[in-house]
Amino acid sequence: MPPAVAAKARVAGSGGWLTGLPGLVAELSREWGVTVGRAFPDATEAFVAEAVTADGTPAVLKLLVPRAGGHAGHEIAVLRLTAGSGCATLLRHDEARHALLLERLGPSLADLGLPLERRLEILCDAAARVWRPVPAPVALPTGAAKAEWLIGFIERRWADLGRPCAAATVRHAVRAAERRIAAHGDDRSVLVHGDVHQWNALRAGDGFKLVDPDGLRAEPEYDLGVLMREDPVELVAGDPRDRARWLARRTGLDATAIWEWGVVERVSTGLVLAAIDVQPLARQMLGAADAISRDATSGP
Numbered sequence: 009m010p011p012a013v014a015a016k017a018r019v020a021g022s023g024g025w026l027t028g029l030p031g032l033v034a035e036l037s038r039e040w041g042v043t044v045g046r047a048f049p050d051a052t053e054a055f056v057a058e059a060v061t062a063d064g065t066p067a068v069l070k071l072l073v074p075r076a077g078g079h080a081g082h083e084i085a086v087l088r089l090t091a092g093s094g095c096a097t098l099l100r101h102d103e104a105r106h107a108l109l110l111e112r113l114g115p116s117l118a119d120l121g122l123p124l125e126r127r128l129e130i131l132c133d134a135a136a137r138v139w140r141p142v143p144a145p146v147a148l149p150t151g152a153a154k155a156e157w158l159i160g161f162i163e164r165r166w167a168d169l170g171r172p173c174a175a176a177t178v179r180h181a182v183r184a185a186e187r188r189i190a191a192h193g194d195d196r197s198v199l200v201h202g203d204v205h206q207w208n209a210l211r212a213g214d215g216f217k218l219v220d221p222d223g224l225r226a227e228p229e230y231d232l233g234v235l236m237r238e239d240p241v242e243l244v245a246g247d248p249r250d251r252a253r254w255l256a257r258r259t260g261l262d263a264t265a266i267w268e269w270g271v272v273e274r275v276s277t278g279l280v281l282a283a284i285d286v287q288p289l290a291r292q293m294l295g296a297a298d299a300i301s302r303d304a305t306s307g308p
C-alpha cells in the first residue's frame with residue numbers, strides 16, 4: 009500500500025477501510041474471478057493493482073478510499089459514458105464498495121519524457137475525445153458547483169496553511185471562479201474529465217487513454233484550464249497567455265474561459281500540493297499564480 013494512500017484513508021476517517029482492505033481484495037477476486045498482483049506505487053487516492061481475469065486478460069483493480077462526495081460513483085459514470093473511447097474501458101464495477109476493474113493500459117505520458125508542446129497536443133486531444141453530451145439522468149456535479157466548491161476550498165486552505173500565496177492571488181482566483189459560475193449554461197455543458205494531466209494519460213495501442221476522471225457536467229474549457237495549471241515554470245518563462253491561445257486555437261474553444269479555469273486550478277492545486285508538501289512543485293505553482301495575478305492587477 010503506497011504511504012500516500014494510507015495517509016489519505018486515515019485523514020478521511022477511513023481507517024476501517026484500510027484494515028479491511030486485504031479482505032475486500034480477496035472477496036472481489038473471488039466474485040470477479042481475478043488474480044490480483046503488484047500494486048501501483050504512484051496511486052494517491054486509491055489502492056490500484058495489476059489483476060488478471062479468469063480468461064487471462066490483463067486488468068487493473070482500483071479500490072477508492074471511501075470519502076464524502078460520491079467520487080466512485082462519478083468515476084464509474086464517466087467510464088460508462090465513454091465506454092472505452094477516450095478513457096480506459098470499465099470491465100466491472102461495484103459503486104457500494106468503491107471498486108472498479110479496468111482494462112490494463114501501458115506506461116503514462118509522464119514516463120515518456122516528451123517535450124511540453126507534444127504533451128499538450130496529446131492531452132488536449134485525449135480530453136476532446138471525452139467531451140460528449142451527458143444524458144439528463146446521469147448525476148454529475150456541474151462546472152458551476154465545482155467552481156463554488158473551489159472558492160470555499162481555496163479560502164479555507166489558504167488560511168489553514170498560513171497564507172502561502174498573496175491575498176491578491178486568492179481574490180483573483182475567486183473572481184475568476186465567479187465569472188465561470190456566471191458563464192455556466194446547461195446548453196454548453198458536456199462530459200468533462202476534470203483532471204487531465206500526464207500521469208492520468210496512459211499508453212493504449214498507438215495512442216493514449218485517460219484514467220482517474222473526476223467527472224463533471226461543465227464547459228469543455230475546464231479540462232484545458234487543468235493544462236494551464238500544469239508545468240508552471242515553463243508557463244511563466246514566456247507569456248502565459250500564449251498557452252491559453254494555443255489551446256483555444258487547437259480546440260476552437262474560448263481562450264478567456266480556458267484562462268480563467270487555469271487561474272482557479274493553479275491556486276487550488278497549488279494549495280493541495282502545499283498541504284502534502286509536494287515541493288518544489290507547490291511553490292512553483294503558487295509562484296506562477298502570484299506572478300499572473302500581479303500582472304493582471306497592474307494591467308496589460
Ligand SMILES: Nc1ncnc2c1ncn2[C@@H]1O[C@H](COP(=O)(O)OP(=O)(O)O)[C@@H](O)[C@H]1O
Nearest residue numbers: 048051052053054056068110111112113219220
Ligand atoms: N487502467 C490502468 N492501466 C494501467 N495502469 C493504471 C491504470 N489505472 C491506473 N493505473 C496506474 O495506477 C496509478 C494510479 O491510478 P489513478 O486511477 O490515477 O489513481 P489516483 O487517484 O490515486 O491518482 C496511475 O497513475 C497508473 O500508474
Ligand SMILES: [Mg+2]
Nearest residue numbers: 207208219220
Ligand atoms: Mg491519478
